[in-house]
Amino acid sequence: xxxxxxxxxxxxxxxxxxxxxxxxxxxxxxxxxxxxxxxxxxxxxxxxxxxxxxxxxxxxxxxxxxxxxxxxxxxxxxxxxxxxxxxxxxxxxxxxxxxxxxxxxxxxxxxxxxxxxxxxxxxxxxxxxxxxxxxxxxxxxxxxxxxxxxxxxxxxxxxxxxxxxxxxxxxxxxxxxxxxxxxxxxxxxxxxxxxxxxxxxxxxxxxxxxxxxxxxxxxxxxxxxxxxxxxxxxxxxxxxxxxxxxxxxxxxxxx
Numbered sequence: 001x002x003x004x005x006x007x008x009x010x011x012x013x014x015x016x017x018x019x020x021x022x023x024x025x026x027x028x029x030x031x032x033x034x035x036x037x038x039x040x041x042x043x044x045x046x047x048x049x050x051x052x053x054x055x056x057x058x059x060x061x062x063x064x065x066x067x068x069x070x071x072x073x074x075x076x077x078x079x080x081x082x083x084x085x086x087x088x089x090x091x092x093x094x095x096x097x098x099x100x101x102x103x104x105x106x107x108x109x110x111x112x113x114x115x116x117x118x119x120x121x122x123x124x125x126x127x128x129x130x131x132x133x134x135x136x137x138x139x140x141x142x143x144x145x146x147x148x149x150x151x152x153x154x155x156x157x158x159x160x161x162x163x164x165x166x167x168x169x170x171x172x173x174x175x176x177x178x179x180x181x182x183x184x185x186x187x188x189x190x191x192x193x194x195x196x197x198x199x200x201x202x203x204x205x206x207x208x209x210x211x212x213x214x215x216x217x218x219x220x221x222x223x224x225x226x227x228x229x230x231x232x233x234x235x236x237x238x239x240x241x242x243x244x245x246x247x248x249x250x251x252x253x254x255x
Contacts, residue, residue: 013101015108018094020071022113026121030104031129031173033121036097039113040071047071056089063089071095107132107164111145114156118149128162129170136169138162 017025019037027034042058047070059065073092131141142160
C-alpha cells in the first residue's frame, strides 16, 4: 500500500507542516496561495539527485519505473525501492516547513494528489474563498472542491482537509496577478482562436473530414489549414498532438 501524507500542526502561532509524497498543503494569506509543502515527484531535481545517489533511477517519469512519488509510507514489498545499506531510493522521511501565522492568514488546504492534478494552488485558494464567502461552511467547501475536481476530470484519489483560522468568512480582496507580456499580434490571436475551435470540432462535434472543412469554412479559417500545409488525416493527427498545448497557451494569452 502506498501512502502519501501532508500533516499540519499549529503550535501557538506557528504552523508546522510535514509532507512525504505528492499530497500538498496550501496556506491562504489574504487570498494569496502559499505552498507549505513540495510534491515529492521524480521530476524534482533534488529528489532525482538523491535517488541516483542511492542507486535508483527515473524511467519515463517513475521511480525505478514503478512509482510516481519519491517519498511515501509503505511499499516495502516492491523490490529495490527500500533495500540496501542506505535504505534504498524510496524513503518515508518527511520535509518540514515552519511558518509563523499572521492575522491575514485565512485557512489551510491539505489535499491528495488527485486534487492538485486539476487545481493549481492559487486556483484552489480562489475557489475555496468564494465558497466560504457564500455560506462559510467548511465541510460544504471541502465537498465542493472534490466535486469540482471530478467535473474537471480528476481520476486519482480525492481527499481534502481544511483548517480555518477565523470564524468569519474571508474578506473580499483583489489579489495582484503577475502580468504576462503578450508578444503576439491581434491577427495571431484570432488565428489561434480558429485553430482551437477546429480542434474542438475534431474532438467530437463533427465526425468526417468533409464536415470539418465545412465547419472551419463557416468560421473563416479554411485558409489557415492551407497555409500550414495540412489536410485530411494530417490535420487530425497534428491537432490531436498539439491541442492540449495550444489550449494552455490560449488561456494564458486570452485571459
